[in-house]
Amino acid sequence: MGDQAQILPGTLDVLILKAVSLGALHGYGILLRIAQISGSSLLIEQGALYPALFRLVRQGLLKASWGTSENNRRAKFYELTAAGRKRLHSEIEGWNRLAKAMAAALSARQEEI
Amino acid sequence: MSLYSYLRSGAERVFRPAAIGDEMDEELAVHLALRADDLERSGLPRAEAERRARIEFGARERYREECKDAKGGTSLVTVFHDLRFGLRMIRSHGWFSPAVIVTLALGIGLNTMVFTLINAALFKPVPLPGGARLVAVASRTPGNGDDLLSYPDLVDYRAQAHSFAALEAASIEQGVLGEPGNPPQVYHLARTTTGVFSMVQMHPVMGRDFLSSDSSSGAASVVMIGYDLWQNRYAASSAVIGRHVRVNGHPATIIGVMPKGFKFPTAIDLWMPLVPTPDDLRRDNRELQVFGLLKPGVQPSAAQAELAGIAQRLATEYPDSDKNFAALAMSFNERYNGGGIKTVFLLMLGSVGFVLLIACANVANMMLSRGIMRQREMSIRAALGASRWRVMRQLLMESVLLSVMGGALGLALAAAGVRWFDLATADVGRPYWVQFTMDYTVFGYFAALCILTGLLFGTLPAWRASRPNLNQVLQEGGRGVGYHRDGKLAGVLVVFQFALTLVLLTGAGVFVHSLLKTLDSNREVPSRQLMVAGLKLPEDRYKDIAARVRFYDQLLPRLRALPGVTSAALASNPPGLGSAENPAEIENQPASDPAHRPVVSYVTASPGYFETIHLPLLLGRDFSASDGDRNHRAAIVTRETAQRFWPGQQALGKRFCLFDDKGNRGDWITVVGVVANLEQDLTEQNPKPLLFVPIQQEDWDGTSLVVASDANPTAEVRGAVQSLDEDLPLHDVYILNQAVEHQTWYLRLFSRLFMGFALIALVMAAVGIYAVLAQAAGRRTQEIGIRIALGASLRSIMLLVMRRGIRQIAIGLALGMAAAFPVARLMASLPIGVSPTDPEVFIAVATLLVLVGLVACWLPARRAAGLDPVRAIRYE
Numbered sequence: 001m002g003d004q005a006q007i008l009p010g011t012l013d014v015l016i017l018k019a020v021s022l023g024a025l026h027g028y029g030i031l032l033r034i035a036q037i038s039g040s041s042l043l044i045e046q047g048a049l050y051p052a053l054f055r056l057v058r059q060g061l062l063k064a065s066w067g068t069s070e071n072n073r074r075a076k077f078y079e080l081t082a083a084g085r086k087r088l089h090s091e092i093e094g095w096n097r098l099a100k101a102m103a104a105a106l107s108a109r110q111e112e113i
Numbered sequence: 114m115s116l117y118s119y120l121r122s123g124a125e126r127v128f129r130p131a132a133i134g135d136e137m138d139e140e141l142a143v144h145l146a147l148r149a150d151d152l153e154r155s156g157l158p159r160a161e162a163e164r165r166a167r168i169e170f171g172a173r174e175r176y177r178e179e180c181k182d183a184k185g186g187t188s189l190v191t192v193f194h195d196l197r198f199g200l201r202m203i204r205s206h207g208w209f210s211p212a213v214i215v216t217l218a219l220g221i222g223l224n225t226m227v228f229t230l231i232n233a234a235l236f237k238p239v240p241l242p243g244g245a246r247l248v249a250v251a252s253r254t255p256g257n258g259d260d261l262l263s264y265p266d267l268v269d270y271r272a273q274a275h276s277f278a279a280l281e282a283a284s285i286e287q288g289v290l291g292e293p294g295n296p297p298q299v300y301h302l303a304r305t306t307t308g309v310f311s312m313v314q315m316h317p318v319m320g321r322d323f324l325s326s327d328s329s330s331g332a333a334s335v336v337m338i339g340y341d342l343w344q345n346r347y348a349a350s351s352a353v354i355g356r357h358v359r360v361n362g363h364p365a366t367i368i369g370v371m372p373k374g375f376k377f378p379t380a381i382d383l384w385m386p387l388v389p390t391p392d393d394l395r396r397d398n399r400e401l402q403v404f405g406l407l408k409p410g411v412q413p414s415a416a417q418a419e420l421a422g423i424a425q426r427l428a429t430e431y432p433d434s435d436k437n438f439a440a441l442a443m444s445f446n447e448r449y450n451g452g453g454i455k456t457v458f459l460l461m462l463g464s465v466g467f468v469l470l471i472a473c474a475n476v477a478n479m480m481l482s483r484g485i486m487r488q489r490e491m492s493i494r495a496a497l498g499a500s501r502w503r504v505m506r507q508l509l510m511e512s513v514l515l516s517v518m519g520g521a522l523g524l525a526l527a528a529a530g531v532r533w534f535d536l537a538t539a540d541v542g543r544p545y546w547v548q549f550t551m552d553y554t555v556f557g558y559f560a561a562l563c564i565l566t567g568l569l570f571g572t573l574p575a576w577r578a579s580r581p582n583l584n585q586v587l588q589e590g591g592r593g594v595g596y597h598r599d600g601k602l603a604g605v606l607v608v609f610q611f612a613l614t615l616v617l618l619t620g621a622g623v624f625v626h627s628l629l630k631t632l633d634s635n636r637e638v639p640s641r642q643l644m645v646a647g648l649k650l651p652e653d654r655y656k657d658i659a660a661r662v663r664f665y666d667q668l669l670p671r672l673r674a675l676p677g678v679t680s681a682a683l684a685s686n687p688p689g690l691g692s693a694e695n696p697a698e699i700e701n702q703p704a705s706d707p708a709h710r711p712v713v714s715y716v717t718a719s720p721g722y723f724e725t726i727h728l729p730l731l732l733g734r735d736f737s738a739s740d741g742d743r744n745h746r747a748a749i750v751t752r753e754t755a756q757r758f759w760p761g762q763q764a765l766g767k768r769f770c771l772f773d774d775k776g777n778r779g780d781w782i783t784v785v786g787v788v789a790n791l792e793q794d795l796t797e798q799n800p801k802p803l804l805f806v807p808i809q810q811e812d813w814d815g816t817s818l819v820v821a822s823d824a825n826p827t828a829e830v831r832g833a834v835q836s837l838d839e840d841l842p843l844h845d846v847y848i849l850n851q852a853v854e855h856q857t858w859y860l861r862l863f864s865r866l867f868m869g870f871a872l873i874a875l876v877m878a879a880v881g882i883y884a885v886l887a888q889a890a891g892r893r894t895q896e897i898g899i900r901i902a903l904g905a906s907l908r909s910i911m912l913l914v915m916r917r918g919i920r921q922i923a924i925g926l927a928l929g930m931a932a933a934f935p936v937a938r939l940m941a942s943l944p945i946g947v948s949p950t951d952p953e954v955f956i957a958v959a960t961l962l963v964l965v966g967l968v969a970c971w972l973p974a975r976r977a978a979g980l981d982p983v984r985a986i987r988y989e
Contacts, residue, residue: 027140028147046148047171050141051179058184071150075143 012044012052014095017080017088020062026075027053053078061087137180145170191503192510199511203518209483210515212880213476217519219873220472221566222526223465225559229531229551231458234450237554239546241377242314243406248413249448250280250403250420253439261399262440264389266427267306270403270440273423276416278408279312281305282401287649288383289842290346292358296835297842299649300342300382302360307386310337312406313377320354320369327386334365337384340373360385362651362840376545378402379449396434405442416442449544457863460940464620464870467613469562471874473570474606475881480512480570481603482888484578491578504579512571513564520563527551527559534862541858573602603885604921610878611925612932614871615962619933621871622954623940624864631689631857634792638688638726640849642821645687646830647844649815654838658812664837665719665808665816671833672820678829681820682722683808689853690817692716692793694801699758700768700781707776713754714793714801715771717808717816723749723788725821733765733786740785741807749786754802782806795857818843875962879969882918887973890914897977898985911974918970925966926959933958 019025019033027049034042056062061084069075080088145166152162167173203210238244250270252262262270262282271280288302307323316322317337327335336358338347347353356367365385376382392398407416420440427435484491494504528551535549655661665683672681686692696710704710720736723729731752740747748769755764768781793803808816818834820826831843847855854861890897897910933955 026143026147028144045171046144046169047141047173047176050137050144050176051183054180054183069143069147071147073143073146073150074139075147076140 012048013056014088014091015042015044016049016052016056016078017061017084017091020078020080021085021088024067024077024079026067026069026077028075029069030078056084060084137177141170141173141177191506195507195510196514198507199514202511203514209479212884213479213515214519214522216472216475216877216880217516217566218522218526219877220465220469220523221516221520221559221562222523222530223870223873224469224562225523225527225551225555226530226534227458227461227465228558229527229555230534230549231462232552232554232558233547233549234458235446235455237446237548237552239445240548241546244313244546246278246407246409246411247313247445248405248407248416248442249445250405251441251443251448252399252424253441254437262401262403263396263399263434264387264393264401265396266399266435266440267401267403269427270420270423273426274405274416274419276407276411276419276442277405279308279406280403281309281312281405282387282403283309283378283381284387284400285379285381285402287361287844288385289361289649289651289840290342290358290383291360291362291840291842292356295346296831297840298346299842299844301380302383302385303378303381304385304387309377309384309404310371312404315372315375315377317369318372319351320367322369323384323386328388330388332386332388334360334363335368335386336360336365337369337371338367339371339376339382339384342382343370359840362653374545378404378445379544396431413442413444445544445546450547457859460620461863461866461870464617464867467617468870468874468877469566471610471613471877471881473566474610475877475884476515476570477574478603478606478881478885480574481577481606482884484508484574487578495579501579505575508575508578509568509571512575513567516563516567516570520559520566524559534866537862538858540855577602603888604917607878607882607885607918607921608925608928610874610881611922611962611966612929614874614878615926615929615958616932616936617867617871617874618958618962619929619937619955620940621864621867622958623937624860624867626951626954628857628860628864631792631795631853631860634795635688637728637789638791638849639821640688640853642823643687643726643849644818644820644822644826644830644847645690645849645852646818646820646827646846647815648818648834648841649844650841652814654840655814658809661814662809667837668834669719669721671836672818672830675820675822675826675829675833677824678820678822678826680721680725681818682725683717683719683816684722684805684819685717685808685811685813685816686793687817687819687849687852688726688728688791689793689795689849690856692803693811695774696772697769698772698778700770702758710772711758712801713771713804715748715804715806716793717811717813718749718805719808722805722819725819728791729789731787731789733784735786736805736807741810743780746780746782746806746810747785748782748804748806749788750784750804751788751790751802753790754804755784755787757802782810795853796860817845819849875965878962879965882921882966883969883972886914886918886970887976889917890973890977893977894980894985897980898982901980902982902986907978910978911971914974914977915970918966922963922966922970926962929962930955930959 015034015038016030019030019037022033025033028046030053031044031046031049034044053062053064057064057078060081062078063081064076064078066074067077145163148166148169149159149162152165153159157165170176239247241247250262252260252266254260264282267280267282274280283303283305285301285303288300289297290300291297305323307325307328310316310322318340320337323335323337326332338353343349343353347356353367354369358365358367360383371384387393393400405416407413420442424435424438424440428438491504495501531549531551538549650661650664655664669681669683672678692714693716694712694714696707697713698704698710718736720738723735730749733749736747736749739745750758750764758764758769759767764784764787767784769784770781771779773779788805791803792800794800818830820830825848827843827846834841834843845852897913900910900913937954
């Protein structure tokens with residue numbers, strides 16, 4: 001577990017949006033998807049997912065409906081709303097800018113100054 | 114999130130909390146099941162897989178709560194929870210809640226009632242179209258108050274003032290309406306400028322409006338009648354239009370009927386166009402009430418400034434008549450409900466404010482003592498992590514709930530009180546547009562009052578209760594903790610209550626004292642057997658005093674001959690119903706300065722008057738038919754007057770003279786008799802020396818009949834008068850005791866009101882001190898039991914309980930007295946007819962308060978002294 005990173009505060013929402021943008025998922029599925037797309041390198045306590053999900057639904061970024069899971073359990077599935085998709089794009093752009101800036105800043109060497 | 118979804122989610126959580134919880138639990142359960150499925154597939158046994166899944170999930174309860182919060186609508190939910198919890202607490206507290214609610218109902222109800230009255234009498238605009246722009250215009254001279262204007266003034270103001278869309282005037286007098294076959298009746302008549310109805314946008318329901326040509330000299334005389342008059346005198350007949358009648362003896366034609374309830378400007382039944390006579394055109398003949406409708410957007414202050422400028426110009430132009438005259442524009446309420454009425458209303462507001470404060474102090478005390486009992490509950494909530502604000506909010510919610518419930522009950526009380534006041538003052542000449550009804554302003558005031566009251570009595574106890582000393586309370590089981598601290602606070606509130614109650618009782622006492630004094634006056638006069646009625650002999654038919662005396666001489670024998678009548682006489686004012694006042698000079702005692710001449714009050718009387726009213730003649734003789742002519746000016750004085758002007762001397766044969774309104778000296782008048790004392794001006798604070806003169810000695814056009822009879826002789830008396838002159842109505846017909854009651858209506862009314870306020874306050878204060886002492890004694894049950902068991906005497910136990918209460922009463926009494934003296938002095942100085950206060954009022958009031966307070970202290974003390982020591986010691 002040593003190579004897993006605690007996620008930064010505020011990043012859970014964008015991870016959920018990203019995970020759901022690839023197709024409707026139930027809560028547990030979202031966790032699996034995040035693990036899959038992050039190469040299992042981000043640590044999320046499982047229970048913490050749900051308050052975030054409720055919050056995103058309240059904000060109108062996700063919508064929820066009940067359906068049947070792959071192993072035949074009744075589960076609640078989440079998918080992006082139009083507002084959610086828009087939010088995801090702006091969040092991604094913001095992250096990329098930040099990451100680029102951070103990368104540039106942190107890789108600065110003596111001779112470049 | 115939109116407000117809608119917030120509210121929906123809040124509402125969902127309020128009304129379907131279980132459903133929300135179920136759905137959330139199901140979702141979390143599915144998560145655990147799915148995870149367990151995965152773990153099972155990787156080879157764990159099912160039970161172990163489920164255990165692992167729960168561990169990996171983390172603190173499930175915490176996440177559930179977080180989910181609830183994340184779903185939104187929380188603050189609405191906590192408010193609702195507070196509300197529901199508050200209601201449950203209110204229901205579960207037995208006697209406590211009804212006591213609080215009734216106390217608050219009285220406090221809030223009285224305040225709402227008085228505010229309704231004040232709003233109607235002092236603030237609400239006249240309920241007519243454009244009523245908010247309607248102002249009264251009055252002239253003002255230094256030292257003389259607000260007064261009337263002359264016709265030439267009106268013409269000048271109309272020509273020069275630009276602030277007004279209309280300026281109209283009315284001169285108000287008595288109007289006798291008569292016609293063949295219909296007995297004459299006296300009404301309030303307004304002679305108005307012809308535009309008065311269109312100024313207030315009111316038009317006759319039948320017939321035509323005044324035309325401007327109606328006011329030109331020589332125009333046919335027309336009269337407009339009021340709706341009530343039309344209903345009562347003419348039975349709502351439509352044939353009334355065009356009917357020929359006589360108004361004050363002059364022929365006139367009815368041209369219209371005004372709408373129901375319209376009595377502009379004050380209480381008018383008849384309107385006639387003002388046709389200015391040469392007398393009216395004199396600038397110093399001021400007889401007009403003037404009203405203006407401001408142009409839209411013009412402020413009253415601007416109109417006022419403009420009028421002031423015009424008045425100044427007029428003063429320079431006509432110094433003889435207009436010097437020192439200023440003009441004022443003011444609201445109808447200021448003009449007609451100013452002065453004494455305003456003061457009394459503000460006194461009422463002050464009083465009920467006191468009552469509300471007492472109510473709040475009382476309820477705060479109850480909350481405080483209950484707060485001590487609930488300390489354990491508060492401590493547990495605080496220990497479980499409730500913030501202080503959360504605990505306080507809960508307690509305040511309870512307070513506001515209580516005050517809203519009290520308010521609802523109070524509103525019913527207020528409505529009943531307003532109705533009662535409306536009926537009680539229906540007949541006392543209040544302007545018709547003062548309508549005592551509740552409206553939105555009142556409800557706004559009421560709502561604010563409920564909430565503020567709740568906060569006022571709730572904040573302090575809530576603050577206290579929300580800050581318990583956790584360790585101590587939880588360890589000691591909540592007994593005795595905070596007793597000393599809160600006991601002090603409760604004591605301060607009790608002292609404060611007693612002081613306020615004393616002030617209120619004093620105020621009531623001043624009114625009641627004045628009332629009792631008037632009721633006690635003139636006991637020898639058989640006022641239940643005396644019928645009185647006013648008679649006004651119009652100048653065009655009775656040119657001079659000789660003509661009038663001829664009429665009186667014919668009338669009196671007829672009255673005395675009526676069946677059941679034992680005697681009949683005439684007087685300008687029957688006993689207790691006022692008098693004329695003028696300065697006098699006593700022979701050989703000239704005043705150094707005309708301003709220092711003694712003022713006397715005097716009444717004209719016919720021979721036989723003193724016998725009729727049973728006033729003993731002490732010295733000399735009654736008037737005779739020959740008294741009063743130029744060579745035989747005569748007077749009969751009261752004993753008090755005789756002692757005042759001729760102390761230690763024989764008053765008979767002494768002479769004095771009167772000065773008329775313009776300061777001209779009259780003839781010398783000789784005293785021919787002395788009668789017992791009589792109180793002629795019941796509402797006067799400093800009655801002047803009273804004397805009587807023969808009826809033919811003063812050139813007055815009216816008098817009152819005073820008829821002594823076993824049965825009510827009104828019909829026969831009216832018949833006798835109209836057998837002599839069929840156009841002569843009686844006015845102000847009363848049995849004398851009713852007339853006196855009518856005269857002193859406001860003393861009665863306000864005595865009752867202030868007594869009511871003071872008694873409510875007294876009961877509240879008594880209940881307050883009782884509750885505090887009973888609580889304190891209750892908390893010391895064990896201690897008292899031990900004392901009794903150890904042999905403490907009954908007396909020492911009673912003293913133990915009562916000591917604190919007695920000290921509080923004493924302090925309250927001292928503080929209250931300090932405040933009550935200035936209040937009583939203030940009331941006596943106001944022009945509201947109350948007499949200066951005697952010390953006996955204070956003594957009576959203080960005694961009453963102390964007695965009630967001691968009884969309230971004694972009850973819990975007696976209970977404590979009667980405790981069974983064995984049970985008391987076990988008491989928890």
